[in-house]
Amino acid sequence: MTDMLLSLGQNRVARNLVARAKLPIPLPQxxxxxxxxxxxxxxxxxxxxxxxxxxxxxxxxxxxxxxxAEPWLRSEAQLAAFAGPGEAYARPSKLIGAEPEAGQTVNxxxxxxxxxxxxxxxxxxxxxxxxxxxxxxxxxRSLILARPPExxxxxxxxxxxxxxxxxxxxxxxxxxxxxxxxxxxxVDDGAExxxxxxxxxxxxxxxxxxxxxxxxxxAQARWDGEDPWTQPLARKVALVTGAGRGIGxxxxxxxxxxxxxxxxxxxxxxxxxxxxxxxxxGGSLLxxxxxxxxxxxxxxxxxxxxxxxxxxxVHNAGVTRDRTLARMSERLWDQxxxxxxxxxxxxxxxxxxxxxRDGGRIVSLSSIGGIAGNTGQTNYAAxxxxxxxxxxxxASDLAPRAITVNAVAPGFIETRMTAAVPAVVREVxxxxxxxxxxxxxxxxxxxxxxxxxxxxxxxxxxxxxVCGGAFLGA
Amino acid sequence: MASKNxxxxxxxRRAVVVGGVRTPFCKAFTELTExxxxxxxxxxxxxxxxxxxxxxxxxDAVVWGGVVLPPLSVNIGREIVLExxxxxxxxxxxxxxxxxxxxxAITTAAAAIERGDADVVIxxxxxxxxxxxxxxxxxxxxxxxxxxLGGKGTPADxxxxxxxxxxxxxxxxRVPKIAERTTGEVMGEAAxxxxxxxxxxxxxxxxxxxRSHHRAARAIASGRFDREVSKVEAPGGWxxxxxxxxxxxxxxxxxxxKPVFAPDGTITAGSASPLTDGAAATLLMSEEKARxxxxxxxxxxxxxxxxxxxxxxxxxxxxxxCMPEALDKAGMKLADIDFVDLHEAFAAQVLSVxxxxxxxxxxxxxxxxxxxxxxxxxxxxxxxxxxxxxxHPFAATGARMVTTMANELALSGKSTALLGICAxxxxxxxxxxxxx
Numbered sequence: 001m002t003d004m005l006l007s008l009g010q011n012r013v014a015r016n017l018v019a020r021a022k023l024p025i026p027l028p029q030x031x032x033x034x035x036x037x038x039x040x041x042x043x044x045x046x047x048x049x050x051x052x053x054x055x056x057x058x059x060x061x062x063x064x065x066x067x068x069a070e071p072w073l074r075s076e077a078q079l080a081a082f083a084g085p086g087e088a089y090a091r092p093s094k095l096i097g098a099e100p101e102a103g104q105t106v107n108x109x110x111x112x113x114x115x116x117x118x119x120x121x122x123x124x125x126x127x128x129x130x131x132x133x134x135x136x137x138x139x140x141r142s143l144i145l146a147r148p149p150e151x152x153x154x155x156x157x158x159x160x161x162x163x164x165x166x167x168x169x170x171x172x173x174x175x176x177x178x179x180x181x182x183x184x185x186x187v188d189d190g191a192e193x194x195x196x197x198x199x200x201x202x203x204x205x206x207x208x209x210x211x212x213x214x215x216x217x218x219a220q221a222r223w224d225g226e227d228p229w230t231q232p233l234a235r236k237v238a239l240v241t242g243a244g245r246g247i248g249x250x251x252x253x254x255x256x257x258x259x260x261x262x263x264x265x266x267x268x269x270x271x272x273x274x275x276x277x278x279x280x281x282g283g284s285l286l287x288x289x290x291x292x293x294x295x296x297x298x299x300x301x302x303x304x305x306x307x308x309x310x311x312x313x314v315h316n317a318g319v320t321r322d323r324t325l326a327r328m329s330e331r332l333w334d335q336x337x338x339x340x341x342x343x344x345x346x347x348x349x350x351x352x353x354x355x356x357r358d359g360g361r362i363v364s365l366s367s368i369g370g371i372a373g374n375t376g377q378t379n380y381a382a383x384x385x386x387x388x389x390x391x392x393x394x395a396s397d398l399a400p401r402a403i404t405v406n407a408v409a410p411g412f413i414e415t416r417m418t419a420a421v422p423a424v425v426r427e428v429x430x431x432x433x434x435x436x437x438x439x440x441x442x443x444x445x446x447x448x449x450x451x452x453x454x455x456x457x458x459x460x461x462x463x464x465x466v467c468g469g470a471f472l473g474a
Numbered sequence: 475m476a477s478k479n480x481x482x483x484x485x486x487r488r489a490v491v492v493g494g495v496r497t498p499f500c501k502a503f504t505e506l507t508e509x510x511x512x513x514x515x516x517x518x519x520x521x522x523x524x525x526x527x528x529x530x531x532x533x534d535a536v537v538w539g540g541v542v543l544p545p546l547s548v549n550i551g552r553e554i555v556l557e558x559x560x561x562x563x564x565x566x567x568x569x570x571x572x573x574x575x576x577x578x579a580i581t582t583a584a585a586a587i588e589r590g591d592a593d594v595v596i597x598x599x600x601x602x603x604x605x606x607x608x609x610x611x612x613x614x615x616x617x618x619x620x621x622x623l624g625g626k627g628t629p630a631d632x633x634x635x636x637x638x639x640x641x642x643x644x645x646x647x648r649v650p651k652i653a654e655r656t657t658g659e660v661m662g663e664a665a666x667x668x669x670x671x672x673x674x675x676x677x678x679x680x681x682x683x684x685r686s687h688h689r690a691a692r693a694i695a696s697g698r699f700d701r702e703v704s705k706v707e708a709p710g711g712w713x714x715x716x717x718x719x720x721x722x723x724x725x726x727x728x729x730x731x732k733p734v735f736a737p738d739g740t741i742t743a744g745s746a747s748p749l750t751d752g753a754a755a756t757l758l759m760s761e762e763k764a765r766x767x768x769x770x771x772x773x774x775x776x777x778x779x780x781x782x783x784x785x786x787x788x789x790x791x792x793x794x795x796c797m798p799e800a801l802d803k804a805g806m807k808l809a810d811i812d813f814v815d816l817h818e819a820f821a822a823q824v825l826s827v828x829x830x831x832x833x834x835x836x837x838x839x840x841x842x843x844x845x846x847x848x849x850x851x852x853x854x855x856x857x858x859x860x861x862x863x864x865x866h867p868f869a870a871t872g873a874r875m876v877t878t879m880a881n882e883l884a885l886s887g888k889s890t891a892l893l894g895i896c897a898x899x900x901x902x903x904x905x906x907x908x909x910x
Contacts, residue, residue: 044787
């Protein structure tokens with residue numbers, strides 16, 4: 001389904017007209033996405049303004065230099081951390097002024113707020129963003145790095161840390177019009193080395209539809225330090241359920257592009273579509289109804305026999321059977337709870353008894369509906385919220401095995417399912433978000449690929465929203 | 475070729491360099507214009523055989539490097555053998571690895587000797603920019619080719635085909651341009667970006683370039699190159715000497731030149747290697763064979779290494795990665811090396827490589843080692859100048875460097891030399907030579 005405003009926004013004349021006439025039409029900015037897999041230098045030539053001097057200067061400097069970014073620094077105190085990496089990758093940093101020069105644009109603003117202690121420290125945000133926001137490029141990025149409020153020792157410290165969340169969410173809405181995103185990363189003490197993959201992801205194109213989110217990076221899961229920048233999923237076996245179309249298909253394609261062998265699973269009646277996907281991605285085909293009683297055993301046996309196990313499990317298969325609760329039949333209730341929750345619980349439990357290898361990754365598709373609730377979706381929201389509970393518990397249970405468990409909550413994504421929604425509802429779904437547009441299945445797939453990568457070991461037990469900053473269910 | 479294991483000679487055989495000869499290196503479209511790459515190669519090989527008084531029957535093979543290859547006789551190594559009327563049994567091949575082609579020819583020959591496949595091999599390379607084929611665009615070739623090559627076209631067919639070849643811009647012959655196929659960037663533009671990113675100043679480049687000229691001029695004046703350069707007969711007369719080296723250049727003169735690749739750039743014609751015609755040949759043998767023939771081995775290749783980097787990043791930084799690798803394979807440190815010889819594509823590129831090698835951060839991040847590879851003192855770097863002053867016939871450069879270093883080791887009595895060459899496509903080449 002084409003998004004008319006998005007297309008109109010590409011037309012310079014139309015854009016100018018709308019702006020000049022001050023028409024109340026938000027013309028969304030087309031998001032920058034990548035083709036294929038991760039590249040060696042995801043931030044090649046991007047200018048990144050780094051402000052704030054906290055504990056993360058060095059890991060940040062290393063990641064930015066290697067990623068090909070040009071660091072712009074606000075204070076001389078930061079120079080030491082950036083000097084070495086700048087020399088190693090020939091990306092010398094430069095000191096910039098308090099305000100941008102005429103015509104100067106910056107691709108990303110990164111604030112290391114780990115040193116924030118008092119509420120007055122928050123003033124730095126104003127000092128940086130107030131002058132520099134006008135210089136932020138289209139499809140730009142804002143990233144704030146901080147310590148989590150939960151680990152604060154004092155109330156004022158906790159307040160400062162939590163304040164960043166509100167700031168970030170508001171900022172996301174203010175810059176969404178130019179296709180720019182704003183995210184916040186809470187880094188635990190001792191998880192600094194796990195920051196690199198998260199920073200790369202949130203500053204580069206694959207995170208185009210993720211904005212206004214706080215992401216927690218912890219040292220909870222065991223990690224051997226592996227963090228390949230390209231082909232991160234090489235030699236991994238990934239199971240994607242519901243891979244025949246939509247988000248599942250996009251996930252199969254992206255995981256394969258990142259190097260994984262993808263076992264594409266869908267219902268036997270979707271044989272035709274699934275075969276095409278499996279063939280395209282050079283993966284294998286597993287026809288199976290996830291809700292069938294023998295599904296867990298069948299899947300486990302297949303993975304063990306054909307591939308000697310599995311490294312990545314993406315629980316994507318799901319259905320909606322919307323009806324207000326008073327009108328909902330028992331069948332509709334059961335179907336949704338069985339497919340969306342029961343099947344996932346039993347398949348996961350069976351895979352944990354052997355096929356899922358240590359260092360593995362489990363990603364479940366939750367939903368904004370599961371977080372916010374929706375009229376007519378009691379069954380669906382229950383199943384999707386249930387997955388979040390499962391995710392949290394498994395994350396702590398499996399941390400010693402170096403397995404991470406996460407959920408992804410898509411917002412309005414342009415799929416066959418949303419194309420069938422009435423036009424007005426669809427329009428509202430698209431526009432009520434910071435980025436003012438729907439996402440692509442691929443945007444969700446990129447988030448899943450990130451959470452499936454060895455380098456994402458710091459992220460576990462969380463729900464990553466891929467929603468364009470949807471106003472719903474924040 | 476880039477064996478990750480250390481160097482282990484097969485059954486103790488060691489390949490040694492017993493000599494090397496090159497033609498004068500001349501600015502493209504000057505004295506050597508009328509000699510193509512095969513003629514230049516033949517001149518160098520003939521000069522080498524003559525100087526060492528080696529009977530041609532002792533020769534097993536020729537391994538020749540070339541970058542701009544004549545389209546209809548690509549195996550120029552074999553053409554040289556046939557043109558010189560060497561015994562037909564002397565087999566020959568042609569290798570290409572951009573500006574590292576000459577070194578590639580030599581390491582290929584050394585490997586063959588050490589493997590026991592050959593005893594006596596001539597290895598070198600040549601290039602004639604003056605004879606670079608001017609290519610017609612594929613569109614022209616595809617339309618006219620069938621008529622020309624098929625030989626059955628009527629005049630009407632020709633006009634019909636020509637009529638399809640508009641607009642004119644599409645069918646004009648393309649000037650050969652040393653641009654990267656993947657990035658579309660001319661090498662000088664890539665070097666310009668390297669200069670900026672590695673913070674190499676214009677003054678440092680000019681100083682480096684001036685030194686290259688002064689050292690090369692001194693080597694020529696002192697007769698140091700006499701045994702390495704052999705006169706060549708061209709249709710216009712005998713060519714005796716290099717014609718690019720400027721003894722009278724200075725930082726002040728170089729400072730007056732305008733940047734060539736970017737208006738605000740730092741690279742000028744004076745700090746870049748010029749387009750050059752020339753050839754260089756070396757003679758390699760197994761050590762026993764050399765002694766049996768009564769020839770004096772000058773040097774051996776203790777190790778070598780080739781690497782690739784992303785052309786879109788720092789196109790010419792390769793040597794900073796493969797020189798440490800070659801040192802490792804040789805079981806040596808930079809401090810153990812007496813002479814360092816770096817191909818000077820651009821002063822900015824050499825200075826970038828030197829800066830990286832001296833950087834502890836580079837060592838840590840890019841090489842995974844705790845200490846910097848080391849500083850390179852100018853006293854032991856490019857002691858007789860380099861490609862900026864002498865010139866750079868692409869595939870000849872590696873053989874020129876091996877020859878000069880082999881002689882330098884023998885003359886000075888010092889023990890080791892480290893070579894580094896950057897090449898198009900993001901390639902890097904390095905070798906450690908030791909005196910025999």
